[in-house]
Amino acid sequence: MRKGWKAFVLSVAMICMALVPASAQHAIEKQFQQWLSSDLWPEARARGIDERVFQQAFAGVKPNLKLPDLVLPGKSAPTGSEGQHQAEFRPPAAYFEPIGGIVSGGRARLKQYGAVLDAVEKRFGVPKGIVLAIWGRESGFGGAKIPHNVFEVLGTKAFLATRKAMFREEVLAALEMVQKRGVSPQAMRSSWAGALGQPQFMPTSYLKYAVDFDGDGKADIWNSVPDTLASIANYLAAHGWQKGRDWGFEINLPAHLSCTLEGPDQGRRIADWTAMGVTRVSGKPFPQHEMAGEGYLMLPAGRHGPAFLVTPNFYRLKDYNESDLYALFVGHAADRIVYGDIRFVTPWGKVEGFSRAQVAAMQKRLEQLGHDVGGADGLVSFKTRRSIGLWQERAGHAPTCYPDSALVRQIR
Structure with missing residues (x-):
């Protein structure tokens, strides 16, 4: 394994x-x-x-x-960096392998701590499913060894x-x-990174966001479930969680819309996206209260996987952990915990055959060509994805906005 x-x-x-x-x-x-x-x-x-x-x-x-x-x-080099870019690149689908345990654990705790979760949601405006999904992802609902x-x-x-x-x-x-x-x-x-307790707060975050919700006079994020849940919700609320808005929706992205439209700096009203032909994979219309709000195209695997229209709340999840896949995992797990066995409709494509070092080399080349890839770190962020798409368009290829082994060799 x-x-x-x-x-x-x-x-x-x-x-x-x-x-x-x-x-x-x-x-x-x-x-x-x-x-x-x-x-x-x-x-x-x-x-x-x-x-x-x-x-x-x-x-x-x-x-x-x-x-x-x-x-x-x-020494001039970090002790942990020599092998960093030697790791095999992991396709996005691999990130979601543990989601089943988070969903089942979240459903059990939704019943067990229902009253606390209702009180937390009422006070902070953050949905209980989101709080449960973060709790599960960060510390296995308090069961992980710290x-x-x-x-x-x-x-x-x-x-x-x-x-x-x-x-x-x-x-x-x-x-x-x-x-x-x-x-x-x-x-x-x-943790080995210095993150504390069940919400995995760094100490500066503890001082700002940890909450005494059980009324015992201390914010105990190691042993108190109410304090843990409230602290997670307070973190998101303090970072600007918009009460009443969803985190995002899986969508059908029409072929005529370029994948290079992805990113939080290219937002449009959800009503405008629908006018451009974007629809939900469920066949349901977007909620009416969302139509005037801004939405952002998010393609974690480019054209090789599911597409999403996300709201500003998606980026509040990224404030918790600066990863598109983390935010998507939490949002999707939250939906499944609360609303039932919802699955991604579009399958994840199989993208393998290269290492992070090869991705980093490709990123450096794209930077030389004038693209903003967000840093040559071997990670495929939205800036790297759309830079790939722009390169493909200029080279006369159909844009996929995601690397594959052949593309990694080409952009060198």
């Missing part, structure tokens, strides 16, 4: 860790302790953190060199990661959680 991407990144990091000599590890640990006392502590103190809190948080903490994206002293000490993870990354400044803010926010919110350092279990 193929390992998931997270497992792959961690396995690469563990191999790199094994290559670090014991003497070098000892030297890094010593430098880490010096950094804590002479660099991080003065800033923490200036932000109102007590020395007792600081010492308690970092008691026994050593840098975890198994984490990905670290730059070790004397194994790491957050101060070990964030301390290591603030000291050694490629994005030190970001993680420095996060570790200082984690200290503030202890100082001002009364969260026990021992309770602050996180």
Whole structure:
């Protein structure tokens, strides 16, 4: 069985860790302790953190060199990046393989926590299905193991990661959680990326969006289901979730409409899209209250898969996780949890035969030709998809707005 991407990144990091000599590890640990006392502590103190809190948080903490994206002293490349672009490109369909478990688990919890979900939806305006789908995706409804000490993870990354400044803010926010919110350092279990609890909030997000919904005086996103559900909904509401609007609809995209019309910067009223021939795959009309609202074409697999007309709420889901497929997974799972066994009508095409490195090379070439691909990262974002479509149109090909093995070789 193929390992998931997270497992792959961690396995690469563990191999790199094994290559670090014991003497070098000892030297890094010593430098880490010096950094804590002479660099991080003065800033923490200036932000109102007590020395007792600081010492308690970092008691026994050593840098975890198994984490990905670290730059070790004397090295110029991140420890987790050497194999990053060697991964086989995964077609979009693979992302939806675990959706059945999220749907069944969500339906069970819809019954179990119905009153809480109703109260959360009433207060924040975010549909209960969306909240359940995020809860399931992020932590398996609280059942996933969250194994790491957050101060070990964030301390290591603030000291050694490629994005030190970001993680420095996060570790200082984690200290503030202890100082001002009364969260026990021992309770602050996180993912390998430093995301906390059942909603998988970074510490800065916890400080902004975590909610005490069960009334016990603390926002407990590790153990309290009401606090977890309300915190997820509060995050989306604070980012601009539009109450009463859907997240999106699977559509039939007419052949005469170019796939290069995709993107949040090319929105039109849904009424205008229908005038251009866009229809729902279900055969139902778009809801009347949606017609005057803006909609955006979203083609996660270009012409090789289902097409969607999404609303601004789709991009609020992307605020939670900056991935088209994540937002689509959550929206689709939410529909199936609440409304029944709805499936994508258009099948996902089989797109295989190349690696992320090959995609990144193709992106660099498209950039050289003047296209905005959103960065040569080996990921096929909407900017990369429509850049491919524009290249295909200019080359006299029927645009698919998605790479295949032959196209990857052509655009080099």
